[in-house]
Amino acid sequence: MALIVQKFGGSSVADAPSIQRVARRVVETKKAGHDVVVVVSAMGDTTDDLLDLAGQITSDAPAREMDILLTAGERISMSLLAMAVGELGVPARSYTGQQAGLRTDTRYGKASIVAIGPERITSAISEGKVAIVAGFQGVNELNDVTTLGRGGSDTTAVALAAALEADVCEIYTDVDGLFTADPRVVPSARKVPAITYEETLELAANGAKVLHLRSVEFARRHNVPLHVRSSFSHKEGTWVTDASVTAPGQEENMEQPIISGVAHDRSQGKITVVDLPDVPGIAARLFEVVAGVDANIDMIVQNVSTHGSGRTDISFTLPESDGRAVRTALAEAADQLQYSEVRWDDQIGKLSLVGAGMRSHPGVSAKLFSALFGAGVNIEMISTSEIRISVVTRIEDLDTAVRAVHSAFELDAEETEAVVYGGTGR
Amino acid sequence: MALIVQKFGGSSVADAPSIQRVARRVVETKKAGHDVVVVVSAMGDTTDDLLDLAGQITSDAPAREMDILLTAGERISMSLLAMAVGELGVPARSYTGQQAGLRTDTRYGKASIVAIGPERITSAISEGKVAIVAGFQGVNELNDVTTLGRGGSDTTAVALAAALEADVCEIYTDVDGLFTADPRVVPSARKVPAITYEETLELAANGAKVLHLRSVEFARRHNVPLHVRSSFSHKEGTWVTDASVTAPGQEENMEQPIISGVAHDRSQGKITVVDLPDVPGIAARLFEVVAGVDANIDMIVQNVSTHGSGRTDISFTLPESDGRAVRTALAEAADQLQYSEVRWDDQIGKLSLVGAGMRSHPGVSAKLFSALFGAGVNIEMISTSEIRISVVTRIEDLDTAVRAVHSAFELDAEETEAVVYGGTGR
Numbered sequence: 141m142a143l144i145v146q147k148f149g150g151s152s153v154a155d156a157p158s159i160q161r162v163a164r165r166v167v168e169t170k171k172a173g174h175d176v177v178v179v180v181s182a183m184g185d186t187t188d189d190l191l192d193l194a195g196q197i198t199s200d201a202p203a204r205e206m207d208i209l210l211t212a213g214e215r216i217s218m219s220l221l222a223m224a225v226g227e228l229g230v231p232a233r234s235y236t237g238q239q240a241g242l243r244t245d246t247r248y249g250k251a252s253i254v255a256i257g258p259e260r261i262t263s264a265i266s267e268g269k270v271a272i273v274a275g276f277q278g279v280n281e282l283n284d285v286t287t288l289g290r291g292g293s294d295t296t297a298v299a300l301a302a303a304l305e306a307d308v309c310e311i312y313t314d315v316d317g318l319f320t321a322d323p324r325v326v327p328s329a330r331k332v333p334a335i336t337y338e339e340t341l342e343l344a345a346n347g348a349k350v351l352h353l354r355s356v357e358f359a360r361r362h363n364v365p366l367h368v369r370s371s372f373s374h375k376e377g378t379w380v381t382d383a384s385v386t387a388p389g390q391e392e393n394m395e396q397p398i399i400s401g402v403a404h405d406r407s408q409g410k411i412t413v414v415d416l417p418d419v420p421g422i423a424a425r426l427f428e429v430v431a432g433v434d435a436n437i438d439m440i441v442q443n444v445s446t447h448g449s450g451r452t453d454i455s456f457t458l459p460e461s462d463g464r465a466v467r468t469a470l471a472e473a474a475d476q477l478q479y480s481e482v483r484w485d486d487q488i489g490k491l492s493l494v495g496a497g498m499r500s501h502p503g504v505s506a507k508l509f510s511a512l513f514g515a516g517v518n519i520e521m522i523s524t525s526e527i528r529i530s531v532v533t534r535i536e537d538l539d540t541a542v543r544a545v546h547s548a549f550e551l552d553a554e555e556t557e558a559v560v561y562g563g564t565g566r
Numbered sequence: 567m568a569l570i571v572q573k574f575g576g577s578s579v580a581d582a583p584s585i586q587r588v589a590r591r592v593v594e595t596k597k598a599g600h601d602v603v604v605v606v607s608a609m610g611d612t613t614d615d616l617l618d619l620a621g622q623i624t625s626d627a628p629a630r631e632m633d634i635l636l637t638a639g640e641r642i643s644m645s646l647l648a649m650a651v652g653e654l655g656v657p658a659r660s661y662t663g664q665q666a667g668l669r670t671d672t673r674y675g676k677a678s679i680v681a682i683g684p685e686r687i688t689s690a691i692s693e694g695k696v697a698i699v700a701g702f703q704g705v706n707e708l709n710d711v712t713t714l715g716r717g718g719s720d721t722t723a724v725a726l727a728a729a730l731e732a733d734v735c736e737i738y739t740d741v742d743g744l745f746t747a748d749p750r751v752v753p754s755a756r757k758v759p760a761i762t763y764e765e766t767l768e769l770a771a772n773g774a775k776v777l778h779l780r781s782v783e784f785a786r787r788h789n790v791p792l793h794v795r796s797s798f799s800h801k802e803g804t805w806v807t808d809a810s811v812t813a814p815g816q817e818e819n820m821e822q823p824i825i826s827g828v829a830h831d832r833s834q835g836k837i838t839v840v841d842l843p844d845v846p847g848i849a850a851r852l853f854e855v856v857a858g859v860d861a862n863i864d865m866i867v868q869n870v871s872t873h874g875s876g877r878t879d880i881s882f883t884l885p886e887s888d889g890r891a892v893r894t895a896l897a898e899a900a901d902q903l904q905y906s907e908v909r910w911d912d913q914i915g916k917l918s919l920v921g922a923g924m925r926s927h928p929g930v931s932a933k934l935f936s937a938l939f940g941a942g943v944n945i946e947m948i949s950t951s952e953i954r955i956s957v958v959t960r961i962e963d964l965d966t967a968v969r970a971v972h973s974a975f976e977l978d979a980e981e982t983e984a985v986v987y988g989g990t991g992r
Contacts, residue, residue, distance in 0.1 A: 156619055156622035156623050157622075159623060160623060190642065193582055193642075193646055194645075194646060194649060196582035196583075197582050197585060197586060197646055197649050197650045197653060198649045198650065198652070198653040200653075201649045201652075202648070202649065202652055204659070205645040205646075205648045205649050205652070205659075205660055206645070206649075208641055208644070208645040208660055208662075209641070209642060209645035209646065209649075211641070212638040212639075212641045212642045213638075215634055215635070215637070215638045215641070216616065216619075216635060216638045218634070219620075219631040219632070219634040219635035220619055220620060220623055220631075220635065222628070222631045223620060223623050223624045223627045223628065223631050223632075223635075224623045224624065226624070226627075226628055226631070227623060227624040227626075233630070233631075234631055234634055236634070236711075238709075239709060239710070260709075283664075283665060283686075284665070285662075
């Protein structure tokens with residue numbers, strides 16, 4: 141008998157039959173003797189439809205109104221799911237973010253949870269009911285509705301699991317768990333049975349899409365065990381926990397694999413600022429300009445000046461969507477920075493190798509570079525952390541690179557599982 | 567400078583262009599120097615779509631969950647309308663029933679308003695903002711969402727107008743106001759410029775569909791002037807007020823017309839209980855049985871026994887939808903009531919002539935009966951109140967009857983206005 145929080149994304153509740161399938165899943169868990177709290181996203185395309193309606197009316201909707209609009213989606217899915225669970229003979233009640241006690245700050249569209257007072261959820265549980273909570277939403281001190289931004293429903297689920305001291309937070313999605321690589325790129329990718337928060341964060345930050353960075357951070361901070369699994373099967377998925385914990389249902393594994401997975405990211409671009417004066421403080425001045433437009437810089441390379449001119453080039457990567465703002469800021473600072481040229485390259489790909497085992501295994505980078513060399517892939521930039529190595533390649537080489545590295549680190553499954561790889565909604 | 571509450575039904579906010587049209591209307595009123603509070607229904611078919619989804623999941627949805635589900639519709643329309651008003655340069659904020667302070671009892675699906683604390687609306691007005699409120703919904707003492715049932719958005723608007731002491735509550739619909747008869751039946755029907763609450767109640771209770779009984783009762787109790795008008799034109803509509811008040815914008819009219827309109831209703835059926843023992847108390851026993859299934863009895867006729875048998879027939883009308891339950895109850899009480907037969911007739915129509923002027927004008931009924939006789943329409947039942955006469959006819963004679971009576975009382979317009987007659991949504 142455990143307390144289980146189950147989160148279902150939009151693709152799991154896309155229509156009435158899907159909602160009924162989810163309800164059967166919830167009821168199975170309840171009938172197995174567990175207490176169940178469910179967090180749901182909006183049905184399938186509801187959020188896109190609402191965004192489209194708002195877009196027909198204005199290109200500049202006030203964030204407060206946008207939040208009220210979008211939260212309608214979860215109210216629809218949660219009440220329908222409560223009906224579906226009730227129809228199977230198990231009492232269920234649905235709760236909005238406000239009713240579930242999710243209090244946030246007032247940053248509409250990207251609010252942070254400041255406190256959770258889940259008294260109504262606790263009461264529902266103690267009355268033997270399944271509590272169904274709208275993901276993605278909370279209420280601020282003005283009694284206005286807020287949304288939690290990208291990955292918001294995962295964050296709701298993890299935050300509720302922490303507040304309720306749940307035994308596990310199950311994140312249901314349309315894939316079987318986290319994989320050693322994106323199966324659309326690497327058909328031989330394997331499901332990872334267990335992984336640490338840290339590694340999951342590195343994977344999520346470097347292009348893997350199943351879990352959102354923010355909810356994993358929340359889970360790590362509050363030590364909430366996550367179980368990422370498919371709503372279409374009963375297979376064990378991926379347990380995300382602290383490294384020191386053995387996941388329930390997993391055999392103790394004294395020897396962690398070195399590498400957990402290979403992530404890739406096609407959404408970055410590269411800016412090269414050419415012929416900067418090679419004087420102390422020039423990099424600081426450059427990145428002050430960049431920071432002024434709130435761009436999210438990832439990798440940085442400064443080329444040593446080889447032609448004795450006393451000038452240098454600096455390259456950095458950033459989300460493509462930030463490219464225009466940064467280039468505008470650099471153009472405005474041209475007099476101050478005295479560069480000769482700014483180049484923009486959106487044809488790059490990033491490959492990241494992630495594994496907690498890397499820490500104690502020298503030679504990982506050597507093996508990585510040799511695999512890429514063997515596959516004829518040129519490396520343009522490199523960055524490392526204790527549990528990650530990332531390289532930038534030409535975008536057209538990225539898939540080849542991912543497959544070569546996946547093989548070199550013996551991550552390939554013996555048999556290819558037929559899976560559909562996708563996101564968890566929001 | 568007045569405080570105006572404007573209510574827009576579902577057909578007025580059916581899509582993004584309609585919402586923009588309503589926004590222009592709201593902004594015009596605001597720019598004319600008035601304070602404006604807007605109440606909106608859900609967009610067009612939203613409510614039906616949500617009901618359909620629920621119907622796919624269960625035929626027996628818990629009322630609490632159904633209320634949360636349905637109230638999503640108004641949250642969508644209200645936030646989109648706030649965006650659209652804002653886009654025209656006038657600041658606007660949307661408020662749910664809970665945020666607008668509409669507190670109700672806990673009868674989900676048909677809640678009554680118990681108190682209104684519209685502090686946030688008052689603040690918004692004093693800050694020069696347009697307040698946009700979700701119709702049809704409130705919150706109960708458990709902090710759960712409730713709906714107000716049929717005519718709920720009208721009731722929200724009237725209740726807010728009463729609480730805010732608004733100068734007028736404008737009910738926008740897709741027709742120009744209240745008409746002397748349904749223009750689909752009587753093409754020469756005229757718009758009524760002014761009418762009393764009392765007459766409007768009689769019309770609404772007897773088949774007219776533009777205003778809901780309940781919101782008119784609320785307006786009468788709190789003396790809120792209603793202005794029923796089209797959202798598609800700027801014409802004056804129909805003012806509904808206390809008889810002693812001259813509607814704003816109306817010339818004083820010392821001589822009220824005798825008759826305000828002719829309503830008709832095709833949704834009733836007639837039950838005849840044949841050969842009841844003609845003994846004291848038999849009618850009481852019969853209607854106790856009927857009351858046991860909560861049926862809404864309208865007209866009653868007891869036929870005097872003419873054949874010296876000591877037995878009598880009692881006929882009564884009721885909504886067709888209550889017919890089955892009543893007939894079942896009567897069958898179960900057959901031993902007690904000792905009738906020989908129960909007959910069911912769903913081929914009846916009801917015509918009601920309504921006018922406050924009737925009180926002081928004898929001869930109205932004589933003129934009515936003579937008009938029906940002249941048109942060859944047979945009268946099956948009659949009932950009267952101080953300001954109404956209703957008759958039951960064969961359903962196939964109803965349109966002829968309505969046209970004949972409309973003409974006899976000189977209600978026909980000189981020119982036929984092209985209008986589309988419909989409901990106000992909810």
